[in-house]
Amino acid sequence: MAAGGLVVSGQTGDISCFHCHSKEVNDFQESIHFNKDISCTDCHGGDIKISGEVVSINVMHTNFTGVPSRVNMTEFCSRCHAEVTNTYEESIHWQRLKEGRVEAAACTDCHGTHNILSSKDPDSQTHSENIPLMCASCHENQTKMQAWYYGISTDRFDTYKKSYHYKAYISGGEVLATCSDCHENHDTRQESDPKSAVNQANLPATCGKPDCHQGANNAFIYGGKVHEGQSVYLGFIDAKKLVTYFYIIMILFEITFTIGLIILGITSNFELRRRH
Ligand code: HEC
Ligand code: HEC
Ligand code: HEC
Ligand code: HEC
Ligand code: HEC
Ligand code: HEC
Structure with missing residues (x-):
């Protein structure tokens, strides 16, 4: 299909937007959402011109919602991923966003925005081997975590790297357990939350998942800490x-x-x- 001399493959919807937002359209065409009958307007609203019509800025009018705030982004995704969104909205990440802590993880921080890939794709940020670095991009960052203020540890990745779960990977094997295997993808909660997968009471079930440590009991759990030797930073100290x-x-x-x-x-x- 052609619009204004530019060749755009795929959906009609892209044409109206491609003219002025080629980067977003190109990213989108690489994503899992492409060719699934989804277009720019499913998320942003706006008006899609039929090919051949003159492309103008007016396409951004009908029901145009523009860019969502970090907390309202869930309204974009919940239309098609209702269950995941409901779970995520219970998580510490969304609860903190709602309280105005803008550094907490929104859907697009973990998945990308226009370039969302399936987790099975090795290039995806949420591919099991890439998850530790993705979580660490915030959890190792003292400024983002405001560690000095909230007293949050910023060495979760470092301590995890020392654990057997990651060592096996560095020495050529697979990642045995990645951050989200223990902390959940979307139901991420604080350790003190009784519903958290890492709450003391739920560790036997979490560690004892199929293919992990079946029959894990308290003695097993006390025997091996995951984030050993943690530290808490007060400013840079x-x-x-x-x-x-x-x-x-x-x-x-x-x-x-x-x-x-x-x-x-x-x-x-x-x-x-x-x-x-
Ligand atoms: C004729 C050019 C043109 C077309 C066609 C066009 N846009 Fe835009 N768009 C713009 C300009 C200019 C801006 C403002 C850029 C800025 O503020 O940096 C903008 C901004 C946006 C924003 C950000 C708005 C915000 O709140 O900051 C979104 C989202 C967007 N466009 C989506 C779309 C979608 C979806 C389409 C297709 C239905 C589309 N645009 C078609 C020119 C266009
Ligand atoms: C699955 C939902 C979704 C689809 C489909 C989608 N977008 Fe977006 N778009 C977003 C979100 C969410 C943001 C806000 C970015 C953020 O905060 O991560 C955004 C931001 C933007 C922006 C502002 C960029 C900026 O850096 O501020 C533009 C422009 C835009 N989108 C254009 C498009 C175009 C053109 C298409 C079609 C190819 C499209 N979007 C398809 C969800 C979507
Ligand atoms: C209009 C419907 C629609 C909207 C809106 C939408 N998605 Fe999707 N999404 C889909 C479809 C359809 C698939 C493909 C499912 C498949 O192939 O199994 C998909 C796939 C995905 C996947 C890959 C799942 C996998 O198998 O690994 C992720 C991640 C994802 N979407 C995230 C988002 C996020 C984040 C948003 C909001 C910014 C969003 N989606 C908005 C329809 C939508
Ligand atoms: C965009 C940044 C960002 C990303 C990405 C991110 N987080 Fe978070 N996370 C935060 C912030 C900010 C908090 C809230 C800390 C607070 O104020 O309590 C948080 C809280 C948490 C908590 C509760 C800890 C506490 O003390 O509040 C856990 C557990 C957690 N995240 C795990 C993860 C895991 C696992 C991943 C990767 C799958 C991840 N996070 C990705 C920013 C992020
Ligand atoms: C803290 C990071 C993080 C946030 C925030 C997050 N996800 Fe995910 N998501 C993941 C990880 C990790 C996976 C699974 C990777 C795997 O399969 O091993 C995943 C899987 C998915 C899948 C495919 C598998 C499934 O469970 O159906 C979809 C769809 C999805 N996410 C959508 C969303 C949407 C929509 C939001 C926001 C409402 C969101 N995610 C927020 C990390 C996140
Ligand atoms: C094998 C399971 C496992 C893996 C893998 C794992 N964790 Fe943990 N994590 C735990 C357990 C159990 C706790 C609670 C006890 C503790 O602090 O050691 C915890 C605690 C945390 C906390 C503090 C929660 C709170 O409320 O204070 C954060 C944040 C965190 N982990 C992030 C991560 C990140 C980021 C990764 C990946 C780089 C990761 N974890 C990998 C099991 C795991």
Whole structure:
């Protein structure tokens, strides 16, 4: 099909928009949404011209919704992915977005926007091997996590990398368990939430998933921490190191103090004896 001399393959809907938004249309044509009877207007609204008509900015009028806010983006996706969207809206990520914490993950942070691919595609951000880096792009970033303010650990990826689950992958095997295998794709919750897959009470079920550690019991779970040696950052200071230094100083201080007391004790004893 041709519009204004530009050759556009595929859906009629792309033509009206391609003229002015070629990058978005090109991305879209690579995505899983392409050739599924979905067009730009399914998400953005607007008016699709029949090929041959003059393309003008007026196509962005009828029911045009433009760019959604990060929290309202779910309204775009829920039309076709209602179940996933409902689950996601219960997650810590959407709950935090709703509270105005704009750094929390929206659908497009994990999946991309116009270039969404199936997770089975090795190029997808949500392909199992790429998930750790995708989560880490926020969870390792102290500014995005506002770690200094919320006291959130930013070494989840580092600690995970040291675990058996990822080591097996680095040494040429598969990723044994990726972040979302334990934290869920969409039902991601805080550890303290009783519904969280990583809540202490639910760990036997999470670790004991088929193909994982069937029959995992509490002894097994206590035996292997996933994010071992975590640290909490206060600004740029690693709180764990701070605590260590604090103890070293305290111990040195106490030793000096005790020795001082003993010396004082001995000298005062001498004095007492002299007076008698
Ligand atoms: C004649 C050119 C033209 C056509 C055709 C056109 N647009 Fe636009 N579009 C623009 C311009 C100009 C802007 C403003 C860009 C900016 O603000 O940076 C814009 C902005 C947008 C935005 C962002 C709006 C916002 O809230 O920031 C979206 C989404 C969009 N267009 C979607 C579409 C869709 C979908 C189509 C096809 C139905 C379409 N456009 C067709 C020129 C066009
Ligand atoms: C599955 C839903 C969906 C479809 C289909 C879709 N978009 Fe978008 N588009 C979005 C979302 C969501 C955003 C906001 C980007 C973000 O915040 O990640 C967006 C943003 C935009 C923007 C603003 C870009 C910017 O950087 O601010 C333009 C322009 C746009 N889309 C054009 C199009 C065109 C043209 C098509 C058709 C090829 C299209 N979109 C198809 C969901 C969609
Ligand atoms: C108009 C309907 C429609 C809308 C709106 C829509 N999708 Fe889709 N989506 C589909 C269809 C159809 C598929 C293909 C399903 C298939 O091939 O099994 C799909 C596939 C996907 C996949 C790949 C699933 C897989 O198999 O790995 C993801 C991820 C996805 N969509 C995310 C989104 C996101 C995020 C939004 C909102 C920004 C959105 N979709 C909006 C219809 C839609
Ligand atoms: C776009 C950035 C971003 C991405 C991508 C992201 N997260 Fe988050 N995540 C956040 C923010 C921000 C919070 C909220 C922290 C807070 O204020 O409690 C959060 C909270 C969480 C929490 C609850 C922890 C807590 O202390 O609140 C878990 C668990 C979590 N994310 C896991 C994941 C996993 C697993 C992935 C990848 C599949 C992921 N996140 C991807 C930004 C992101
Ligand atoms: C924190 C990251 C993250 C967010 C936010 C997120 N997803 Fe996903 N999503 C994933 C991961 C990871 C997978 C699965 C990868 C796999 O199959 O191993 C997935 C799978 C999917 C699938 C295909 C499998 C299924 O469960 O049906 C669809 C469709 C989908 N997501 C849509 C969405 C939509 C719509 C939103 C927003 C309402 C969203 N996702 C928000 C990470 C995310
Ligand atoms: C094998 C399972 C497993 C994998 C893989 C895993 N985690 Fe965890 N994660 C846990 C468990 C269990 C906890 C809670 C106990 C703890 O803190 O060690 C946790 C805690 C967390 C928390 C803090 C939650 C809270 O509410 O305080 C975040 C954030 C987090 N993980 C992110 C990640 C990210 C990002 C990845 C991937 C790079 C990842 N996790 C990989 C099991 C896992």
